[in-house]
Amino acid sequence: MRLHTKLMLGLSFLIMLMGGIFEFTYKNIMESNLKHEKGKNALAVAQSISNMPNIQEAFYTKDPASIIQPIAEKIRKQVGAEFIVIGNRNEIRYSHPNPNRIGHRMVGGDNEAAFKGKSAISESTGTLGPSLRGKAPIFYQGKVIGVVSVGYLQTDIAEEVSKVQKRIFMTTIGILLGGLLISLLISLHIKKAIFGLEPEEIAWMYQEKHAILESIHEGIIAVDTKGLITVVNETAHKILHVPNDILLRGKRIDDVLENTRLLDVVKTGQAEYDREFMILGEVYLANRIPIFDKRGVVIGAVASLRNKNDLSYLLQELSHVKAYAEGLRAQTHEYSNRLYTLLGLIQLGSYKEAIDFISKEVDVAQGIIHFLMKEIPDPILAGFILGKVSLASELKIDFSIDRDSSFIDVPAEISRDSLVTIIGNLINNAFDAVRENGKEEKKVALFLTDLGKELIIEVEDNGNGIAKDEAKRIFQEGYTTKNKNTNAGIGLCLVQKEIHALGGTITFSTNEGEGTVFTVAIPKNGGI
Incomplete structure (x- = not known):
């Protein structure tokens, strides 16, 4: 059973239950109040009649009934009582709605309190049926000489209660119908508010949402x-x-x-x-x-x-990939040019020149590779620098590696990725600087040494240098003097973060129009 159906049925049952309880309770209260009111009225009438002098004096006449009966009937009709019975100490009737019963004994057995001089309200069964009675003693010269009994039949009271009950019933039906309508509207509103979902679906979605939120790294x-x-x-x-x-x-x-x-x-x-x-x-x-x-x-x-x-680390990884890709592309392009040159010499029949060209290229390549393998035995660093050599050749930049360089004693705990980030970004910045210097000679030099307790990295270029007003901001993320490079302003910031993470320092010296030298010192023991 769906939720809105359960809600409607539950609310309907609750309203019906409350309506039934209301009707039952109100009926009992009305019946009790009506009996109380009728009893008080009957007692008041009985007391009034018992205090009438002509009634008291009639008891001492030869035919009391002839005097008392007309008075009692007149009053009965005025007050709407079912009966007014007046009797003497022997309970012999002097008045009754049915004249044939005058002279007979009173029925009900509830006159004892009146003969003791007390007024009382009682319920008993007489000749006319079950009734509610008001009993009052009749005094004459301080003695109880008779009793007045004024009564209303229980059936009359029940009939009045029934009339009121009908109105209560109609009111209850109206409340029930209104409650059913309200319960329907409430269930439809709840259904709309929860998008027609069931409690089980809502619970599952809550758990799913919680799991999704906890699985997010943000x-x-x-x-x-x-x-x-x-x-x-x-x-x-x-x-x-x-x-x-x-x-x-x-x-x-x-x-x-x-x-x-x-x-x-x-x-x-x-x-x-x-x-x-x-x-x-x-x-x-x-x-x-x-x-x-x-x-x-x-x-x-x-x-x-x-x-x-986290984003900085991602940028570092992307920078490494980009650097490797650029190195491979540069090598491919450079060797393609050399193959075309070699092909041209062979086609021209210049075999000696072709052999000399091949020997020269082999000597240069082998020389660089041999140097890197000897002084920078780490394959990641050596391969990365070799890629930069090829890129420089493609860009027509004179990129030299100081022959006194040595990067043999690099502790294993120093991240190679961090070193690649530092060296790569410094070299890239130097390449960009010399390409914009407007000079015929575009030179970049790299020096690496592991002598002593620190790793020293030095990159020098003959670019335009750094202006004094820019020198304080070059390590700020996003700051750049380049206009075309959308990724500019990140390299030196990453370099500084990596160096600080390794416990090192970075400094630079520059002369406007002459070039810049960046020097990095990284302790081998992690700064401890």
Whole structure:
């Protein structure tokens, strides 16, 4: 059975139960009140009659009934009582609605209290049937000489209750019909609010949502329009350094994390992407997106937080791949040119020149490879530098490696990827610098040494140098003097981060119009 059907049936049953209880209770209250009211009226009439002098005096006449009967009947009709019976101490009737019963004994056996001088209300069965009676003693000269009994039949009371009960029943039916309509509307509203989903489906979706949120490596925080946290995943707890057992849901976002701008997004309804945000000394990239309901009204906002260092590592990996690709492409292009040259010499019959060309190229290539294998035995570093040699040849840049270089004693704990990032970005920057210098000679020199307690990396170029007003900002992320390179402004920032991570330092010296020298010192013991 579907949820909205259960709700409608449950609410309908509840309303019907309440209606039945209301009708039963109200009927009993009405019946009790009516009996009480009738009893009081009967007693009041009985007391009034017992105090009438002509009634009292009639008891001492030869025919009391002839005087008492007309008076009693007149009063009975006026007050609407079923009977008014007046009797003497022997319970002999002097009045009765049925004149034939005058002179007979009173029936019911409830005159004892009246003969003791007390007025009372009683229920008993007489000649006319079950009735509610008001009994009052008749005094004469301080003595009880008789009793007045004024009564209403129980059937008359039940008939009046029945009339009221019909009205109650109609009212109850109206309440039931209204309740059924309301229960239907409530069930339909709930069905619409939960998109027609069943409780089991909602529970499954909640678990699924929780699993998805926890599987995301980014921190997720959502708030409502009042700035109260509605969703926060485990990664966000770690970012905020808040244990998972501390409940953040329901707290104000400003009390947990300041300057999140989530409430600004709620107010403006405008999303913000890739905005830097500082949390506990670390830089995060934040995406802030408003949450809309089906009417297009903003009902909250959600932020995703990602550590900027994660993106930096990704950029490093991409830089390595790009560098390897450029090296391979340069080598392919360079050897293609040389093969074309060799092919031309052979076609011209210049076999001696072709042999000399081959010998020269072999000597140069073997010389560089032999040097790298001897002084830089690490295959990752050697292969990377060889790729840069080929790239420089393609770019017509005189790229030289100092023959006094030695990078043999490089500790295994120093990341080769970090060294590739440092050397590669410094060389790339040097290539870019000499290509823009406008000089005929474009020179870049690399020097590596592992002598002593530090690894020294030095890259020198004869570019235009660095202006004084730019020298303080060259390591800032995003800062660049290049206009065309969309990835500019990242290399030196990555270099500095990698060097600091290794416990090293980077310095540079420059002369405008003459060139720049970058020097890196990395301790072999990790800075310990």
